[in-house]
Amino acid sequence: MTDKLSSIQSWLEEQQLDVAYFSDFHSIDYLTGFNSDPIERVLALVVFPQDEPFIFAPALEVEAVKNAGWTHPVYGYQDQENPWDLISQHLHAHTQHTEKWAVEQEQLTLKRASLIQTAIPEAKFIGNLSPLMTKLHLIKTPDEIVKLHKAGEDADRAFEFAFKALQAGVSELQVMAKLEYDLKSSGVVGMSFDTLVQFGAHAAEPHGDTSNNTLKSGDLALFDLGTIYDGYVSDATRTVAFQSVSDHQREVYDVVLEAELTAQAAAKPGMTAGELDGIARDIITKAGYGEYFVHRLGHGIGSSVHESIQIAQGNDLVLQPGMSFSIEPGIYIPGDLGIRIEDSVIVTESGVDPYTHSPKELRIIE
Ligand code: MN
Ligand code: MN
Numbered sequence: 001m002t003d004k005l006s007s008i009q010s011w012l013e014e015q016q017l018d019v020a021y022f023s024d025f026h027s028i029d030y031l032t033g034f035n036s037d038p039i040e041r042v043l044a045l046v047v048f049p050q051d052e053p054f055i056f057a058p059a060l061e062v063e064a065v066k067n068a069g070w071t072h073p074v075y076g077y078q079d080q081e082n083p084w085d086l087i088s089q090h091l092h093a094h095t096q097h098t099e100k101w102a103v104e105q106e107q108l109t110l111k112r113a114s115l116i117q118t119a120i121p122e123a124k125f126i127g128n129l130s131p132l133m134t135k136l137h138l139i140k141t142p143d144e145i146v147k148l149h150k151a152g153e154d155a156d157r158a159f160e161f162a163f164k165a166l167q168a169g170v171s172e173l174q175v176m177a178k179l180e181y182d183l184k185s186s187g188v189v190g191m192s193f194d195t196l197v198q199f200g201a202h203a204a205e206p207h208g209d210t211s212n213n214t215l216k217s218g219d220l221a222l223f224d225l226g227t228i229y230d231g232y233v234s235d236a237t238r239t240v241a242f243q244s245v246s247d248h249q250r251e252v253y254d255v256v257l258e259a260e261l262t263a264q265a266a267a268k269p270g271m272t273a274g275e276l277d278g279i280a281r282d283i284i285t286k287a288g289y290g291e292y293f294v295h296r297l298g299h300g301i302g303s304s305v306h307e308s309i310q311i312a313q314g315n316d317l318v319l320q321p322g323m324s325f326s327i328e329p330g331i332y333i334p335g336d337l338g339i340r341i342e343d344s345v346i347v348t349e350s351g352v353d354p355y356t357h358s359p360k361e362l363r364i365i366e
Helices: 003-015 025-032 059-067 083-094 110-119 129-138 142-164 172-185 200-204 247-266 273-286
Strands: 019-022 044-047 054-058 074-077 100-103 124-128 196-199 220-225 236-242 298-300 307-311 324-327 330-333 337-340 343-347 352-354
Touching (some): 003 025, 019 129, 025 129, 054 083, 124 129, 172 220, 200 220, 200 330, 200 337, 220 337, 247 343, 273 307
Parallel strands (some): 019 100, 054 074
Antiparallel strands (some): 019 044, 220 236, 298 324, 324 343
């Protein structure tokens, strides 16, 4: 039994619950090491306080579950079978206590809950696993930290591929395709979110997309990307100048850089998330660009790029060693430019350790 599964069992005991039913494939990956999105098929991890846990999976995934190192039973179902009746049979074969359930309330749909209820009429959905999973994700283990650093190294290489792909007239989509081609050719299994490449004024839309917009001399080019390493992800942003840089672009860049470097140097255990956001925000505000910093400073990162931590104004979450999040100040002036610099970091005993290391002083790509 892994430590993570044992912690679920202890929680069930404390809460006096009979069954933990996990249906979010991210949670199943976190707890078992088996990573697959079942799309519309049924994938579940079922854990009990005492009895042996099992995984229920589409038949075509059963070998992959075993190959992922899962040593407890895994049961498959074929597409013509009723998965809920089978889950009921396996459940009753594993345990005599099947009434009090905890489910991922933020993930399990009402439709699926009612299908479970029909197949297992005694099931009562009492506990919520979603907050428990959020809490488990908050502090990274040494093994997870190693994987995050590996994901960061791949992101650093991605920037080098990206910069090489810049030339006059190239489109954002072409650069995105080229950098992902080079990265995957070098063995990276995937991106952790849709790569963002934005040139010139287009980068002033921080939630915009990668488009057919083309690169001109004197544009800034923004790259926001992340990679996956053994289920753990990176998230980083660099902004570079193409062929030349104006005084105005450099001035704004230097403000963002100062905000990023200062926040990274100041971050440490015991500080609140809101205080950290404020350190970067004050620098940008004092420079006169406060109205153009339109998002929080950062967010939690681990097995996905949207974990619960919010490095945001007013958040009194206290930073602790092992937490992992982004530090990503930006200035977005509509019709003019967008600049963001982002690193992923892990809180240590005395500060933070970034796991992306691409240079941050303004680069001019010829
Ligand atoms: Mn990002
Ligand atoms: Mn981010």
